[in-house]
Amino acid sequence: MHTVWKGAISFGLVHVPVKMFTATEDKDIHFRQIHKACGMPISYAKTCPHCEQEVKPEDIAKGFEYEKGKFVLFNEEELEAIKPEAARVIQILDFVNLTDIDPLYFQKAYYLSPDMAGAGAYNLLLEAIRQTGKIGIAKISIRSKSSLAAVRVVGNCLCMETMHYPDEIRSLSQVPNLPEQIHVNEKELQMAKALIEQLSESFNPEKYTDDYRAAMLDAIQQKIAGESVDMVSAPTAGRSNVIDLMAALQASLEAAKIPPAAPKKRKSPAKKAKDVVS
Template sequence: MHTVWKGAISFGLVHVPVKMYTATEDKDIHFRSLHKDCGMPISYAKTCRHCDKEIELDEIVKGFEYEKDRFVIMKEEELEGIKDEAAKTIKILDFVDLHDIDPLYFQKTYYLSPDLAGAGAYSLLLEAIKQTGKIGIAKISIRSKSSLAAIRAVDNCICMETMFFPDEIRSLSQVPNLPTETVVNEKELGMAKALVEQLSEKFEPNKYTDEYRLALTALIEQKIAGESVDIMKTPAAAGRSNVVDLMAALQASLDATKPLPETSPPIRKRKSTSKKKDHVS
């Protein structure tokens, strides 16, 4: 794994040197843009529409557009000057319960490993988090981006989830067509809850796969091998019906997900092994 950040976790006066690694990876299949006539990749040059010429990297500066086509230029030394002095520290501010955090806040996951002689302090924090069941809420700066973060234990590793600040999350009032109040039919609600119960399982992440990526990989391999490719529509999901009535749809869903009754083998009639006694009058 490639180290993306190096610093320390601090809680109280305890200092835990750590290295950070990205916990997830991009599995998307990326395409290059090619010239249709010759099949070669197209390059994208950085050009200035005012000077009508290609711009070199050392000629580029950062600017903020405060009005249409009006910019204020920011120098690198100015940006460096306003950075937090503790930019290399994950400072835990509070400890909270995980269920108090809405998943809406979570952004990206990282693994943290002990660095240098920090194994003892690392193990101490790891075990304290495990045994209290708490989550640390911290501040961190990665690549000039300041974030909130949640520090938690995953098995024998301290894991960090970057989080959005509250003002980065849009208000629900901006979402169109939300109901002002929920009015439901009690019978339909009962059937919906029964369907939820029937579909409830223990979360097993390994049973979920990206079918599109697998199909796209197979298609690419076919084309590399020079095989002919038939273009066809994906078949409709099995069991899908055109039921419009909500009650009928709920009932059909319940019937489709109902577990099959266990069938037991037929009971064979045992033959009597005792001899029939003679009747004495």
């Protein structure tokens, strides 16, 4: 794997030299735009609409638009000077429980490996996090962006996940049509809970595949072989025209082969009295 960052994890006075590797990879199928007439890829030149000419990379600066059409410019030296002194340090600020963090905060995962002579400190931090069941909340700067991060253990590896800052999370008040109060039918709720229980199992990521990507790769191979791509869409399995919610729940339970929970029978007053006497 390619090293994307080198630095150290710092907690208290402990310094752990590490290398960082991207933990995930993009397997999306990317298309290029092609000129139909000759089959060549279309290039995108950077041009200035005012000068009406192509601009070379060395003539491009970074600018922030503070008003419509007005920019302040920064060169690379100025941007480097603004970077925090601890740009090469994953500074752990606190240790918290993983369950305290909403997954909404997480961005991208990275693997951390020990660098140089840091194996002893690396192993110490890894095992201490594992045995306490905590994760470290840290700050880090990657590619000119400061991020919060969570440092946790995956197998025998320290894993760091960048996180959004709180002000980057949009408020739920901006989401339209959310209910002010939750009102549900009790019988429907019990059936929905029964269905969830029936469909619940341990998480096994190997069972999930990208069906669209597989179909696209098959289509690409057909094109390479000079074959036409089958345009007939497969029908969605198990789909019905059930509109009524209760009927949909009932059909789902039957498909999952679970009998709906029978309502509890209430004891008659005479039966209760007999139970008390006995």
